[in-house]
Amino acid sequence: MKTFLTSLSLAFLMVSCNTTTEKPKEAPKKINEFAIVIHGGAGTILKKNMTPEKEEAYKQKLEEAIKVGYNILKEGGKSIDAVEQTIHVLENSPLFNAGKGAVFTHEETNELDASIMTGNDLNAGAIAGVTDIKNPISLARKVMENSEHVMLSGKGASVFAKEQGIEIVDSSYFYTESRFKSLQRVKEKMKAELDHDGKTAFYDPIIKDSKFGTVGCVALDKSGNITAGTSTGGMTNKRWNRIGDAPIIGSGTYANNESCGVSSTGWGEYFIRAQVAHDISALMQYKDLTLKEAAREVIQNKLTKLGGTGGIIAVDKNGNMVFEFNTAGMYRASMNAKGETEVKIYKE
Ligand code: ASP
Numbered sequence: 001m002k003t004f005l006t007s008l009s010l011a012f013l014m015v016s017c018n019t020t021t022e023k024p025k026e027a028p029k030k031i032n033e034f035a036i037v038i039h040g041g042a043g044t045i046l047k048k049n050m051t052p053e054k055e056e057a058y059k060q061k062l063e064e065a066i067k068v069g070y071n072i073l074k075e076g077g078k079s080i081d082a083v084e085q086t087i088h089v090l091e092n093s094p095l096f097n098a099g100k101g102a103v104f105t106h107e108e109t110n111e112l113d114a115s116i117m118t119g120n121d122l123n124a125g126a127i128a129g130v131t132d133i134k135n136p137i138s139l140a141r142k143v144m145e146n147s148e149h150v151m152l153s154g155k156g157a158s159v160f161a162k163e164q165g166i167e168i169v170d171s172s173y174f175y176t177e178s179r180f181k182s183l184q185r186v187k188e189k190m191k192a193e194l195d196h197d198g199k200t201a202f203y204d205p206i207i208k209d210s211k212f213g214t215v216g217c218v219a220l221d222k223s224g225n226i227t228a229g230t231s232t233g234g235m236t237n238k239r240w241n242r243i244g245d246a247p248i249i250g251s252g253t254y255a256n257n258e259s260c261g262v263s264s265t266g267w268g269e270y271f272i273r274a275q276v277a278h279d280i281s282a283l284m285q286y287k288d289l290t291l292k293e294a295a296r297e298v299i300q301n302k303l304t305k306l307g308g309t310g311g312i313i314a315v316d317k318n319g320n321m322v323f324e325f326n327t328a329g330m331y332r333a334s335m336n337a338k339g340e341t342e343v344k345i346y347k348e
Pocket of ligand 1: 041
């Protein structure tokens with residue numbers, strides 16, 4: 001009897017072992033042949049502070065921008081072109097904190113950062129602290145394609161831009177009244193705080209809880225290539241040639257055809273420390289997490305625990321599109337291969 005039972009349990013064990021080894025992990029399906037997502041910044045974006053006209057203006061610009069990239073992808077174009085051209089629309093609009101609408105530094109200047117990365121070759125280009133480049137994303141692309149370097153900064157980046165035929169503008173191009181007024185408000189608030197405790201405060205709470213208007217785009221093209229790009233004016237009242245996460249590969253931007261592409265927006269120092277964009281890709285690649293799981297883990301757990309605020313947009317190699325943020329809102333839009341469009345601002 002005992003021998004019979006032992007053989008029975010042995011047989012059972014073999015059957016159950018076989019079932020587990022025979023059932024391979026289902027390969028994730030390609031859900032979109034191509035896809036594109038964009039953001040125009042995250043932060044304390046509340047419906048109660050918005051007028052219907054303003055809301056409409058943001059939505060229209062997001063839609064206009066994403067359609068530019070979508071049409072390139074639909075025609076079989078490259079994701080790098082889709083990302084660059086889409087970001088141009090956002091950089092040329094005063095609504096977002098990138099290009100034309102860049103925020104002001106403490107010294108009342110504008111210093112722009114941008115980066116771009118392609119997922120087929122892990123190539124990347126970035127620029128930081130430029131003051132006279134109309135479309136920083138295009139200069140980042142030139143750094144990637146036509147130089148030996150990954151990141152150029154300040155005056156040197158402008159010299160390179162001239163050599164590359166990139167459009168240079170007078171720094172007055174970046175003046176917008178609303179951004180200038182924001183700086184004055186922050187300075188007044190800061191002055192009040194300085195009077196209070198006598199310390200130099202760079203990160204006033206008004207900035208911490210405020211809006212981040214950086215722009216970004218991630219696209220997957222029909223050839224399976226992922227590109228991610230990010231462009232920003234940084235944070236209002238920044239000083240000492242501060243550089244945020246937007247031009248840092250692995251923080252503000254990352255792309256890998258084996259996993260996903262990511263573009264970030266938020267309080268840059270935290271995104272640098274948390275290595276947000278690369279971490280999401282690494283969780284997918286090394287831990288087999290889905291894009292949604294990976295993005296949630298990094299934003300809602302790692303970044304939030306550190307005290308960072310903001311969000312990301314991402315597309316994976318199968319065309320899944322994800323938005324993840326821990327703020328009240330994020331200007332965002334997505335388009336799938338069927339042309340179905342979503343444009344959103346607030347948390348659902
Ligand atoms: N991440 C940007 C920075 O820290 C700001 C933003 O997202 O608007 O420079």
